Amino acid sequence: MQKKKQRRALTRRQLTLLGAFLTPFLLMTIYFIYRQMAPFGSNSLLTVDLGQQYIDFFAYLRRAILHDPSSIVYSFANGLGGEMLGTWAYYLLSPLNWLLLLCPGASLTTGVFLLTVIKYGLAGLAFAWLLDKTTRQTGFKAVTFATAYALMGWSIANQLNIMWLDAAYLLPLIFYGLYLLMHTGKWRTYVVWLTLMLIINYYMAYMICLFMILAFIWLAVDRFTNWRHFWGQTVKFAATSAVSGLLAAGVLLPTWWSLAQSKAQYTVTTFKWKFEFFPPKMIAKFFMGAFNFDQMPNGTANLFIGAIALLGSLFFFGDHRICLRSRITAGIITGFLALSLCVQPLDLLWHAGQFPVWYPYRFSFVVSFWLIWLAAQTLTDDFEPGWLAIAVVTIIIALGAAYVALNLKSFKFLQLNLVLLGIFFVVLALGLTTLPVKHHWIYPLAFFVIGVTEVSANAFVSLNNISYVSQGEYGNYTNELQRLVNRVQKRDDGAYRIGKTFLRTKGDAFQTGYAGGGVFSSVLPKATPAFYGHIGSPDGDGFVEYSNGTLVTDSLLNMKYYFQQKQLSGALSGTSMLPASTNKADLASYQAVGQDQWATTYRNQYALPMGYAASSQILTLKNKTADPAQYQANWLAVLTGKATDRSLYTAKNFDQVTFQNIAQQTKITGAVLQRKNLLKPAKITLTFTPTTNDAYYLTFGSTVNPDNATFILNGKTLDQYKTYRNTIMVSAADHAKGKQQKLTIQLKKGSLWLENFTLYQLNTAKFQQAVTQLKQQPWQLTKHSSRYFSGTITNRHANQVLNTSIPYSTGWHATVNGKSAKTYKTVGMFTAIKLPQGKSTVTLSYWPPLLNAGLLISGLTLIGLTGGWWVIHRRRS
16 A cells, blocks of 8 residues: 555656656747747748857857867867857856757757757756755646746747756755755766766856855855854865866866956946936836737846746745744845846846946846755745734735836836736735645646746746747748858859858858858957957957958958849849848959859959968067058058059048038048038938049948948949948949949938948959969968868068968967977967978867866866776775
């Protein structure tokens, strides 16, 4: 009889865990099917950064694992080239990502669908597991709490940040490991799950580690017996946490090096002790539907957990079954978490000293976990709140609801009907949680229905506020770009880069597997955007886009091929699947080598090889000019060793300038155009007629942008990537001798500052002579991969170097004729090696800095733990 009861209990436990996984999994699957997400319709889950960044990294992951293992540590799809371990550590190390290997090409969106719903399910499963091991919650009630956790407001709002969702299912397991450590002294569970979290995503792991300190304090107070025991537990907690860090060192150390070149350079070192907003505003985020697109860049924390969990967390502090010191400690921790959501220095602490760019208060998942955990401690079957506790909680809830309702206009993300619906659920939950009869079979069912209905409604309403990329928009573009790339790579297996005049994302090179010039990454080295700002292409703290290349930069950066979208006519006019990102008239200087219905492929005969012999003057260049045209000329001049090449570009005057509804100006560059009549259109028209077939370029300062004006060149809108913070160069004309060029600038606002607005003519003949000279002594590669180059070069002159367009890194190791050689950084960006005269064999190989040290530490720690376990086990046996 006893064995039957045990089997029956085990079955109920399994059903609870299964229900905790399936409930959020099926709810979100049903919603996505309703929204016709791929593979169930014409839409996709791609939105904001998931569609503009992460999907490209997922495509790279598949290609690196299945086709190009050398790109795991270094990839030339990463901007002009960059290390990849930092990218893996931040975006790609989730073990669930292996599912993506089953989803090639445009079906990658199906993989994203599966990852998303599975992570929702695992979050529910992990929380139910925690409740099963540490509380008396079972059955429908446990599933309700698990679903509230899985579908909390943080998960819904950050669903698109899919790599963060691993934290949601690992946090309960880490907490359980800490619980075991504190209650039994067993440390393995805590170390295993914390180590896994540190490896999968160090960023979320950092936040969890901070929360574990708070959790340890609460558990230590709750289990306090004497100070000796307390300090023993403290040492054990610190030691096991350190062991997890040592075990993860193989990932953490090279990642730390990567961050030192990129994200760490933006750390805030000064701050003010101040509230970032009026704290009661956070109350609005406990209502359902309190999320929309506007909340992504700078909203308040996403705190929705459902009325039952919210009430339960409040009742915890009045629950006399729990010792007073535990409740006081929990109150202090809750207060600290609340202050962290609105006080600037604490906000910075949780975000490792950096204000988030979009997605604020990323750590709020630990706040939601904490509140739901407190609720689960209290809302057990024997919970019977006193009238004082009921009155206090009711007053708190009423005051919060009244504040939100009376200030509804301040919360544009909230609607009155949703506030009223939220109040309705609060009333239901209040009646349910205070009901004296909780042992009837219908009680847990009602608990489940009310709780799950509310959190499901919040998920559906919130996600309905977000728009998504259609499957066709993603799939058609990706398939066409992949066809273009495949044709070029089939024809030419050399080392070169590819440029294009259209764009879906800055990670297109990752998506389709080529060496490009754009990237959007949180671990982008600071040197890369700085370089792009110098040469006149768009840049930002986390992105670069090579949309404004000139004949000069195309040559120096080895942009050997270019794709240009076709201008369709007739019924297909304006329907191109390849959205234009730039105007590139200088493609007229290149050779068309292929075309299909959507695009033309050009070959750049001026593209320099990946490496070549050049003057050693490049090693001492101090190129401090803010003019991108002069920067390019200075760069080329030191490579050739000819001072005359510094005059490669010449500033030209416009032939005629006319003003409409704008005051007359005698000087264009730096002029401030003022609209005379604010109610009438205002524009300036400039014309010039090339006297040669040289290439002509315009420079636009950061104020001369599509937000402030519309640019029309020869009757067509001038295509230009929208976001740039430094002066850019825009291709205006090429091979247009004697043809008048007409540029119209239409003001969108009351005024426009023509910052650094200049017309330049490139001396094409001088440029061609320079390229011919540099091509005479190429680095003839015999072997090359993403992380290895080997070839021969013949140096005929003294004081020359092997100049490359390979971005500089201490991870690159050079040999010349079999002997180790020093690498030098040029123009703050690229790698050069000094050469002896005569023929030399030169190799460059990349290995991530600190990776070996990290692996050694991890290995020794693992060996030490294994050996210690074996010794202890041997003694016991």
